[in-house]
Amino acid sequence: MASEVGIDLGTANVLVYIKGKGIVLNEPSVVAVNKDTDEILAIGEEARQMLGRTPANIVAAKPLKDGVISDYDITERMLKYFIRKTCGSGRFFKPRIMVCVPSGVTEVEKRAVREAATQAGGKEVYLMEEPMAAAIGSGLDVTEPDGKMVIDIGGGTTDIAVIALGGIVTSTSVKVAGDKFDESIIRYMRKVHKLYIGERTGENIKQAIGTAFPREEEVSMECRGRDLVTGLPKTVDITSEEVMEALEEPLHLICEAVHGVLEKTPPELSADISSSGIVVTGGGALLYGIDRKIQERTGIEVRIVEDPKSCVAIGTGKALDELDAIQSNSLNRKDPFN
Incomplete structure (x- = not known):
């Protein structure tokens, strides 16, 4: 049975990482519910197939919107299902869980995620900001004093952060990503x-x-x-040219957000980013040419990681392994795991 579990609780997909096994689950964050009986009919890929095709008494919907919980009860039930599917359903066994949240969530939203994970079966629940998890999952050494810039383009939010010495120096989260x-x-x-x-x-x-x-x-x-x-x-x-025209506005907003974070970055760290480049993770990184779009806007080399969709989930798992080291190295924040 798994004792340590990392969860990327995304707007579009939920990924579960188990220590020693890697990513064991990657399913859409969609739940199909019978409105008359409140019974859950399907979760994950099976529920996604029902989107836009259900009769009046059945609703197939995403319980997370823009990176945060919009339906607490359904999110809790979905989490419980995924945890039991991957970790087993032992009554006395409760894993340590690390869940990722966007960098701009409020304390109320953090508490909702923490409580949902606890009710779903977590013994200890930690929260971690997505850009930090993405940086760890992509193989960057976040404890170094050199500045690293990470852009995580998910389903509901794009998280942009500059990381140094195990903490986030400056960041922003915009509700423009794959769904937009x-x-x-x-x-x-x-x-x-x-x-x-x-x-x-x-x-x-x-x-x-x-x-x-x-x-x-x-x-x-x-x-x-x-x-x-x-x-x-x-x-x-x-045609692809028409799609590029359709995506012009959301891509412009993401590039503006990247520019905004670079403007707030201390000059020493800006110099580091200029030489080391920008790393892009998340499912949105798979959009053709997004690296060249950001590079054209910033003038800084942009690199897409090898497995962008899995970075955050892998990062949560690795962070659980190195929990004490990362906490002691975080100089700019009392508790990097909220």
Whole structure:
């Protein structure tokens, strides 16, 4: 049975890391509930397949929005399911749990996450800010005095932080990330093509031909939805250039947030970042050309880590191993794990 568990409680996906085993679970943060009986019908990938396809008495929804809990009861039940699925359901066994939260959450939101993890079966629950976990998971030595800049683009939030000596020197969290990319694509299809598409179709377009920087060779795909004029099913072709146009606004907001953090960074650490570059993690890092988009805006070399989606979960697990060392090295914060 697992004694130490790291959880990346994301808006889009939940990843569970178990000490000695690595990542044992990666499922969408979606729950399907019967409104009449309050019974949970499906959790994870099975529930995601139901999005936009349920009858009136069944709701398939995400209990986390913009990186924080929007439905406490459903989040607790979802966490309990994932912990039991990965750690077993021993009544007397309770693991130590490290859960990641966005860098800008309030004390009330932190308490909600901590209580949900405790009710789900945690003996001791620690909270860790996502950029710190992403930095550890990507292999950066966060205890060094040299400044490191990390951008974690998740489903609900983009967390940007400058890290040195085991602590976060300056950071920001903006509620613009993967979900906003999907929404921008959906809005573009309605405005330009008069086509109404659902969340899953918007996400599929983003993953297939989404782009943040001009491609050398343009790609396209068929997109199916409902014609807003006739009300009938309709198919249109959409190109990667059109998707880049659709994503222009959310990408601009992320680049502005990065610029804002760099402006607040002490000059010595700015010099370190200029030479070492910026590291990008999270599922949003998989968007084509996002590294070149940020590099064009900042003039600093940008690197995407090898497995960006898993970085935060791996970082939480590693942080549990080195809990004492990181806490003693944190000079700018009394408790880096909140």
